[in-house]
Amino acid sequence: MSTSDIYLANGSEVQLFERAYRQRLPVMLTGPTGCGKTRLVEHMGLLLSRPVVTISCHDDLTSSDLVGRFMVTGGDVTWTDGPLTRAVKAGAICYLDEVVEARHDSLAVLHSLTDHRRTLYLDRAGEVVEAPETFMLVCSYNPAYRSSLKELKPSFRQRFVTLPMHYLPPDREAEVIVAEAGVALPTAQRLVQCACAIRTADEAFHFEPPSTRVLVTAAQLIAAGATELEAAEACVLAPLSSDGAISEGLREVAAAGLADADSQSPHR
Amino acid sequence: MSTSDIYLANGSEVQLFERAYRQRLPVMLTGPTGCGKTRLVEHMGLLLSRPVVTISCHDDLTSSDLVGRFMVTGGDVTWTDGPLTRAVKAGAICYLDEVVEARHDSLAVLHSLTDHRRTLYLDRAGEVVEAPETFMLVCSYNPAYRSSLKELKPSFRQRFVTLPMHYLPPDREAEVIVAEAGVALPTAQRLVQCACAIRTADEAFHFEPPSTRVLVTAAQLIAAGATELEAAEACVLAPLSSDGAISEGLREVAAAGLADADSQSPHR
Amino acid sequence: MSTSDIYLANGSEVQLFERAYRQRLPVMLTGPTGCGKTRLVEHMGLLLSRPVVTISCHDDLTSSDLVGRFMVTGGDVTWTDGPLTRAVKAGAICYLDEVVEARHDSLAVLHSLTDHRRTLYLDRAGEVVEAPETFMLVCSYNPAYRSSLKELKPSFRQRFVTLPMHYLPPDREAEVIVAEAGVALPTAQRLVQCACAIRTADEAFHFEPPSTRVLVTAAQLIAAGATELEAAEACVLAPLSSDGAISEGLREVAAAGLADADSQSPHR
Amino acid sequence: MSTSDIYLANGSEVQLFERAYRQRLPVMLTGPTGCGKTRLVEHMGLLLSRPVVTISCHDDLTSSDLVGRFMVTGGDVTWTDGPLTRAVKAGAICYLDEVVEARHDSLAVLHSLTDHRRTLYLDRAGEVVEAPETFMLVCSYNPAYRSSLKELKPSFRQRFVTLPMHYLPPDREAEVIVAEAGVALPTAQRLVQCACAIRTADEAFHFEPPSTRVLVTAAQLIAAGATELEAAEACVLAPLSSDGAISEGLREVAAAGLADADSQSPHR
């Protein structure tokens, strides 16, 4: 029923993911924002009948946030498993989104889970958890978004089977938009055309190009009564830049995509 | 009764906001300080009959400040919801003012609320809160105020329907001033003229231009007996710069706006 | 009885302060160290019959230091109001001295007190305190002392009615010195002359010029038996610089001010 | 039974390790990622019949994480040994992986264990633990991965017998791959050839070259049905770089290694 049932494969990523799962190897998904990394993981969870535990990584994510901590209850101290530990014990797929953002101690705790040991050492709790066969670790990161301060160490990257993800081809992307937002196909096609124009121009502008997710959002706004131009402005162009001159340039690029969009009435 | 009942729309922001609300999409408001972002949110709260929970973001705002924390009471530890969690549970509009100031862990906690999941994961409490249909997340930030240290990540910006806000046109701005401070219209018009002159000169000076809020404050001072020049000095010019030479330049620009202001008596 | 009863106004600051108070607007005092900012606030407290709560801001001042915190007593946890909360509840004048030094979370907590809401949100205590009519927030900062690391954000500065403060004219300054230290008028005049000479030369030296407070201190030393030159050395010159060459230059500048000071005997 | 039973020595590292053990000297293993440092330690543990306690070092590893800390239980405070203390008391081999990542206080705590004292001082617990004869400290680090921020101090490096590790010669490496992943020898040979080509080109590219571990992973993927090219892409090339141009160059280098790989069917 939910939109996450739909996953349109773009290459051999589903098969390779499944092979890594069967060999109990961890997977690293790379690719631009919104190209479907999270969707792939959710899709594989359904396909492999495993629950997915998602953890959004960030600057202040410590190893304690992952594995658990001692907490005071009624004067006593009891250990509470963190989401990673819960995922290991449940034999779930544990998905660390934007893993490059996490602090280094969080990454070090993953080492013993990503090699032949497949074991989580809870040093503070004095517990050793061997991962069941069905446990799988999946990480994602977006190499195009280069933060000067943070980079995954090569030795860490080499611990994973790496699956590079890309945008869907235009036809498939338009299908996704129709399926998720309920707009007419020509509207979806014009939004994709607009996004492709910007993605191509991106080399020059060095922005994070518009994602499929952004096009779905724009289509939802159109479905709610906005014109295609309003929706493209609010969802595709405005998040890219707030520099007047650049926005103007992007608007022209996008206009070429939407073309006669304004003469169209919104679809529901 | 309160001044927040008044909201004069400047474009299609009210309609687009409502459409985003109906499609359960999060909204990002951008624009200069005091152009009416907070007022728009309060106005939409009344229009959509939803309470508004406002959170002023800052450097030290952690995810715990947003979602809640465990607190010790009588030797025991109980979870206390933070304002974001309270807003999600109440199906309120949660407004994160100047979201760019918050720490990264605060932003990561928003991810699952801004995509198709619309869910808040309280990892520490071990609770999962699905947002009701009426919950809406609204953020604001001022792209003109560029802090070299902090920038919203493109992938974060793409999670929102972006509504760029601007100053009101002079006539509407003067109306607002009259309504809020109770001064005579010509006084309000001169204050607006003075602000417009500085806003135009701003390209050269690179200051944060004077906001509508600042003009209302000046008008309130005039209503309390200050001369127009005194009020413009204290509320419009003095906050802009403390560099003597620049202040002098601004004073001339402003003087052109206020023109024969000094010959006027203050109004009540 | 105390010296804080004396306040000699230098311009319209007393009237503007009172008008801001009547309109319930927050005030920002700017100006060099020791030009009378703290004295003005104390004077206005007496004039408006409001208690003054002074908070010296610094690097480590957190919002908890301002609004309060939970504290453990006998195993239980009780909330203790901070000085800002106490000032709001008491309808006092809350004076944040050198506000630019405070941490950003301390400033964010002031937002809702400085706009039409006039409300303090104690998120951690789950309490909302509406400021009574008599509550007033006053901040001060010295724009001449430029710390490269810290600057008030323009949007913060625009929340206040700004009253720039200056040194008293020489005659008035000498009167203050006589009143506070009990020295003879000629001594006070020579000290002022000495300070003025340095203040004028300050453009070249880029030091913080000597304040009125410093001259009062020198006069008190003279009243206790020091020679004028000794007192000027210890209170006016020595704090300015410890670089030999510069001190020499300052000494000459000061000597011109004190002139035949040494031939004078100290006064009581 | 487990893969860690297999260790193919590459030089005299086994003998030197054993001699250091007999003389109760600490050992430092250096060399590129995945060249077998961890395997050597596990192998020596079996050979010397000592348990191995592995600690993955990272940025936030404190001395308390190593030696232990006081913990509150039932209102009381009891000391809990950390993994280093447990290893010392058990006379185990304590292996600090990537020791350069640890914080300095963690390294200082090792001093008294690495000289003639062979003693661990638990200052906070007020306990002094003399290491039994069988205790051995082993550290590893990868000097090729130069972090500009961190470097082992020369005086620290001089506390260890240093054993530089290298990749296995191609024949032995192919044997390891066959033994661990169960692929046919020619497949293993082609993977090794591919890795050698990149390792040779590495001088120009300055990447962390592909490790034996990475080749085993690729072989496991092949054993699970992936083509050799797919496996080499996902395990060898993709982790090296996400820069398009560089990846292309690497792909050509690798293709020379895999040669007619694509015409081969995968082996099990």
Place this chain on the structure above:
Amino acid sequence: MSTSDIYLANGSEVQLFERAYRQRLPVMLTGPTGCGKTRLVEHMGLLLSRPVVTISCHDDLTSSDLVGRFMVTGGDVTWTDGPLTRAVKAGAICYLDEVVEARHDSLAVLHSLTDHRRTLYLDRAGEVVEAPETFMLVCSYNPAYRSSLKELKPSFRQRFVTLPMHYLPPDREAEVIVAEAGVALPTAQRLVQCACAIRTADEAFHFEPPSTRVLVTAAQLIAAGATELEAAEACVLAPLSSDGAISEGLREVAAAGLADADSQSPHR
């Protein structure tokens, strides 16, 4: 009996200190290391019959370290005064040595003690302590030792009567050495001569010149049997520099001072 009974004044510092005390003004002592700042404070304590509370300032000195903190005892929380609070309550002389090292919150807490308020606000304890007449605050810092990271703010320096301190003239310095270490006068004179030579050369070398304290230490070593050259090497030269070339230069400078020192036998 103790060496701190001896204080040989170098100028009018004793009188000015006493005048500041009588007028209840805080004092700032400046000057090179070991020129007698601490001795002056101890001497004044005896002279004015006030106890001296000395606090060595450093990087991590917080305001809580100065004013006190809440501490848990038997489940309850009780406030414990810090050394500054104890000094204020006792009407003692509180001496903050090397005040420039302290953290900014420590300095902010001093503001209200250094102006006409002479009051210590214990915000956390909710207590206000008015200083008795006999309380005096004395700070010291060494302006020659320029740390690029830390500088006293001009507005802070202006809160004090500043007394610049210098080395004693050679004759007096030799007397102090004889009195404190019990060596013969010619030995003391040669040590002073040696120090003076280095102090003069200091302009070129930019080191912290040798203090009187260092000469006393050298004399004590001589009194214990060391030769004058050994003592001068260990106490005067070695602490100045560990750069070979520079040490050589210093040694020549010092040799000129000690001259025929080696032919002398040590004295007791």
Place this chain on the structure above:
Amino acid sequence: MSTSDIYLANGSEVQLFERAYRQRLPVMLTGPTGCGKTRLVEHMGLLLSRPVVTISCHDDLTSSDLVGRFMVTGGDVTWTDGPLTRAVKAGAICYLDEVVEARHDSLAVLHSLTDHRRTLYLDRAGEVVEAPETFMLVCSYNPAYRSSLKELKPSFRQRFVTLPMHYLPPDREAEVIVAEAGVALPTAQRLVQCACAIRTADEAFHFEPPSTRVLVTAAQLIAAGATELEAAEACVLAPLSSDGAISEGLREVAAAGLADADSQSPHR
């Protein structure tokens, strides 16, 4: 019985140390790693019949780690002395190894112990500990290892009698190696020759030269069956550099030292 019984003096350090002890003066040992600083302290402990308390300083060493802290036991809080306090109370020799690494608050706490006061102020415990006559403070640091971030302040260095330490002359060094590792004298001589060659070349390479400790370790490896070349590689050369070209250069320098070493059989 233990190797620490052996100390071969290199100059007058033993006598000067003893004289400082008799005059109750603190001592600072400087010199390259492994030249015998720790050994001298242990030797003096035996000679003066005082226990030695050694503290390895590091980045995170706080004053609390030195003097002690309050700890919760059974709901109550009790003070626990740190190693410095224990040493002071016991009248021991307290040895702070690599004192330059410690945090500044740790150094400030030493001030009152290093001047005529010889007193430890436990501000938090409210206790004042006067050092007994037998207490002695000894610090060490290696001036050749220049960390750009940390430097002992000149005023701190001047508080100590400084004893510069050097490598032993070749003959004595070889004797130490024979005594400690049980190898034949010619082997020890070749190791010393090898070290001297590198120490001489060090001016060009700027490495931390090999210490006596390193030569003893190499000799121990030889005693356990390693060849002289293997031992020199693992203990002398490998810790110096991991840069291929430089290692090659060092190897040649070392080879000149070991000369016909390979034709020798290991000795026991």
